[in-house]
Amino acid sequence: MSGQSAAKLRKQSAVPPPTERILSWGRYPKIAHQRVHKPAWNDQVPEIFNAAAPGALLPYGLGRSYGDSCLNAGRELIDCRRLNRILDFDASTGMIRCESGVSLSDIIDVFLPKGWFLPVTPGTRFVTVGGAIANDVHGKNHHCAGTFGAHVRQIGLHRSNDGLVICSSRENPDMLGATIGGLGLTGVIAWADIQLKPVAGPWIDAESIPFQSLNAFLDLSRESNDRFEYTVAWLDCFAGKNPRGIFFRGNHSPSHGAEFHPKRGPKLPFALPAWMLNRYSVKAFNTVYYKIHAASKGVAVVPYDSFFYPLDSIRQWNLLYGRQGFLQYQCVIPDTNLEAFEELLDRIARSGMGSFLGVLKQFGSAPAAGMLSFPRPGLTIALDFAMRGERTLRLMQSLDEIVQKSGGALYPAKDARMSSALFESSFPHWRSFVPYIDPKMSSSFWRRVTGAQ
Amino acid sequence: MMTITAHPTTTRPAYTPARAMKKIVILGATSGIALEVQRQLAHQGRELLLVARSPQRLAEIQADLAIRGARQVLTCSADLASIQQHAGIFEFVQRTFADFDTVLLAYGSMHDQKDSETSVDVLLEQLTVNFVSATAILTLFASDLERRRTGCLAAITSVAGDRGRRSNYVYGSAKGALSLFLQGLRSRLHPAGVRVITIKPGPVQTPMTDHLANSARFADPEQVARDIVHALERRSPDVLYTPKIWRYIMGAVQQIPENIFKRLSF
Numbered sequence: 001m002s003g004q005s006a007a008k009l010r011k012q013s014a015v016p017p018p019t020e021r022i023l024s025w026g027r028y029p030k031i032a033h034q035r036v037h038k039p040a041w042n043d044q045v046p047e048i049f050n051a052a053a054p055g056a057l058l059p060y061g062l063g064r065s066y067g068d069s070c071l072n073a074g075r076e077l078i079d080c081r082r083l084n085r086i087l088d089f090d091a092s093t094g095m096i097r098c099e100s101g102v103s104l105s106d107i108i109d110v111f112l113p114k115g116w117f118l119p120v121t122p123g124t125r126f127v128t129v130g131g132a133i134a135n136d137v138h139g140k141n142h143h144c145a146g147t148f149g150a151h152v153r154q155i156g157l158h159r160s161n162d163g164l165v166i167c168s169s170r171e172n173p174d175m176l177g178a179t180i181g182g183l184g185l186t187g188v189i190a191w192a193d194i195q196l197k198p199v200a201g202p203w204i205d206a207e208s209i210p211f212q213s214l215n216a217f218l219d220l221s222r223e224s225n226d227r228f229e230y231t232v233a234w235l236d237c238f239a240g241k242n243p244r245g246i247f248f249r250g251n252h253s254p255s256h257g258a259e260f261h262p263k264r265g266p267k268l269p270f271a272l273p274a275w276m277l278n279r280y281s282v283k284a285f286n287t288v289y290y291k292i293h294a295a296s297k298g299v300a301v302v303p304y305d306s307f308f309y310p311l312d313s314i315r316q317w318n319l320l321y322g323r324q325g326f327l328q329y330q331c332v333i334p335d336t337n338l339e340a341f342e343e344l345l346d347r348i349a350r351s352g353m354g355s356f357l358g359v360l361k362q363f364g365s366a367p368a369a370g371m372l373s374f375p376r377p378g379l380t381i382a383l384d385f386a387m388r389g390e391r392t393l394r395l396m397q398s399l400d401e402i403v404q405k406s407g408g409a410l411y412p413a414k415d416a417r418m419s420s421a422l423f424e425s426s427f428p429h430w431r432s433f434v435p436y437i438d439p440k441m442s443s444s445f446w447r448r449v450t451g452a453q
Numbered sequence: 454m455m456t457i458t459a460h461p462t463t464t465r466p467a468y469t470p471a472r473a474m475k476k477i478v479i480l481g482a483t484s485g486i487a488l489e490v491q492r493q494l495a496h497q498g499r500e501l502l503l504v505a506r507s508p509q510r511l512a513e514i515q516a517d518l519a520i521r522g523a524r525q526v527l528t529c530s531a532d533l534a535s536i537q538q539h540a541g542i543f544e545f546v547q548r549t550f551a552d553f554d555t556v557l558l559a560y561g562s563m564h565d566q567k568d569s570e571t572s573v574d575v576l577l578e579q580l581t582v583n584f585v586s587a588t589a590i591l592t593l594f595a596s597d598l599e600r601r602r603t604g605c606l607a608a609i610t611s612v613a614g615d616r617g618r619r620s621n622y623v624y625g626s627a628k629g630a631l632s633l634f635l636q637g638l639r640s641r642l643h644p645a646g647v648r649v650i651t652i653k654p655g656p657v658q659t660p661m662t663d664h665l666a667n668s669a670r671f672a673d674p675e676q677v678a679r680d681i682v683h684a685l686e687r688r689s690p691d692v693l694y695t696p697k698i699w700r701y702i703m704g705a706v707q708q709i710p711e712n713i714f715k716r717l718s719f
Contacts, residue, residue: 038660038663041507041510041513042513043509085514085517086517087513087516088520
């Protein structure tokens with residue numbers, strides 16, 4: 001409601017804003033940004049572009065990327081969380097149009113009661129639609145539904161040089177492919193059309209099965225992938241080449257059941273002291289976790305949130321790893337190269353540095369939705385490592401060698417340290433992505449792995 | 454990593470408003486706090502009439518609120534800072550939303566205090582938007598509710614209006630004057646059974662306060678909106694501090710003797 005003259009005056013006397021510190025989910029690296037823009041409306045994005053220097057900007061959502069792909073050290077971020085409106089919904093087809101800052105959690109809250117669910121969901125509901133597209137996230141149904149990007153029909157993309165660009169399979173299909181998995185570098189997503197899928201209700205028919213070797217996991221996975229929409233396994237990575245674990249599989253339950261409202265869980269108030277997580281405490285946790293699940297194996301009807309988002313029940317669980325933060329290691333290794341996978345598990349077990357969050361999944365063979373999409377046929381494993389300085393980085397480098405030799409890849413959304421060489425071998429076509437980068441966009445990750453300025 | 458247990462079904466407590474609130478007029482619908490209030494009202498299935506300047510932005514929130522459950526969302530594009538437009542706004546409300554029962558005034562303008570000290574234009578703009586235009590439009594709605602002997606008028610002022618401070622006294626004096634106006638209006642409308650709520654938020658994370666130091670530590674607008682919606686549907690309090698701690702902070706601040714207060718630089 002400000003008058004013209006006053007608005008002008010305010011611009012002239014603009015004080016340089018404070019240095020803002022924003023962390024990614026791993027709380028490593030700890031870097032500062034020069035400025036964080038917080039547009040509340042899409043019509044404000046062009047102004048931000050106009051005032052920015054080349055390579056100055058990067059869109060930011062809920063900060064659930066683990067490493068530096070959502071950071072832009074010493075430069076500026078566009079915090080998209082206020083761009084959180086749902087602009088359209090077709091109740092007959094389940095197609096929604098929403099702004100980039102809408103969270104997947106919000107979509108579930110609004111549309112699950114209407115009988116629609118996310119076509120693909122990662123292991124947390126606290127990511128934005130923009131982040132889900134930019135990292136082309138995957139979930140437990142990758143073997144049958146592909147990635148999140150495969151369900152994005154159309155994107156309205158703010159570009160600094162040519163305004164709002166509509167991207168779909170008919171209009172600018174190349175730009176659509178570049179933006180899906182494009183790490184936020186192609187522009188700021190104004191809105192996206194996403195195809196939801198119909199479900200009967202909030203319940204999942206879930207089953208958990210203990211297994212005691214990698215081959216047993218593979219048998220379970222092969223056997224389940226035709227019959228179950230969702231499959232994933234938890235792995236005790238202290239067990240070495242023949243790891244024990246729990247295989248989880250499930251389908252949307254046709255039972256309508258009672259209405260269900262997720263509880264708001266407890267919150268970790270501060271970073272735990274680093275010594276609390278050590279090889280003994282983690283080993284003990286893993287044993288207890290395995291025993292509990294092995295004892296309660298079988299079929300159950302569970303609410304969707306405990307099936308998809310067990311970690312979301314502890315808010316700020318990332319503080320568990322102490323003040324130094326942690327690194328997540330997620331790689332994919334081709335199915336054809338099981339020895340490499342065993343070697344990887346062996347190396348982790350012998351290091352004694354693994355954590356309790358080992359997640360294993362066999363990707364399907366759906367073609368990638370984006371130019372830089374991570375998922376590809378093979379076995380993917382995700383593990384957390386508390387940041388303990390050099391020795392943590394050295395272990396991860398030794399894992400890199402195995403991944404690179406096997407013809408595998410590392411997931412940029414989880415990475416804070418991979419080498420240019422590994423990025424190159426993980427994404428051999430990355431140079432063909434470069435022309436699609438918006439000239440005003442850059443990120444810490446991109447500069448690190450490509451040497452761009 | 455999922456725990457497969459029995460069914461931890463929880464149900465939300467049934468919603469029981471203490472006051473009939475069905476049709477709400479929001480003045481300044483694109484302000485940061487209003488956006489959150491509207492979401493919560495939409496979730497409850499209310500009917501809304503939104504007044505703000507930008508037709509484009511109004512269309513965006515209209516779609517959003519309808520999808521989120523609002524029974525009806527009407528919009529009126531007008532500049533509330535311009536008093537000449539008030540009659541038109543009021544006429545539109547009477548024509549399309551005649552039996553509204555609640556009005557929430559949620560717009561405001563905050564400039565850098567230094568600008569108000571050096572420019573009379575900025576000073577007058579602050580007073581006009583935050584006080585003069587607010588009292589003008591509230592008077593139109595007040596008379597209508599008084600005549601109908603029903604409803605509730607609520608306006609967002611600020612804790613900044615509780616004491617004149619060196620760093621923010623122009624905005625503070627306009628909001629403080631608005632609080633006084635509401636106090637008198639409350640007394641006038643009390644016999645007619647019309648409720649008047651003075652909403653005094655502490656600093657909130659909205660576009661209006663992004664430029665201030667420490668804005669990352671300000672209150673979450675969602676929580677503030679929850680307090681406001683809660684107050685709208687109940688019979689008390691007359692003056693709402695949100696977050697609640699500000700009632701005690703301002704209570705203490707008001708006790709500081711002027712002789713000492715004038716030396717404080719906050």
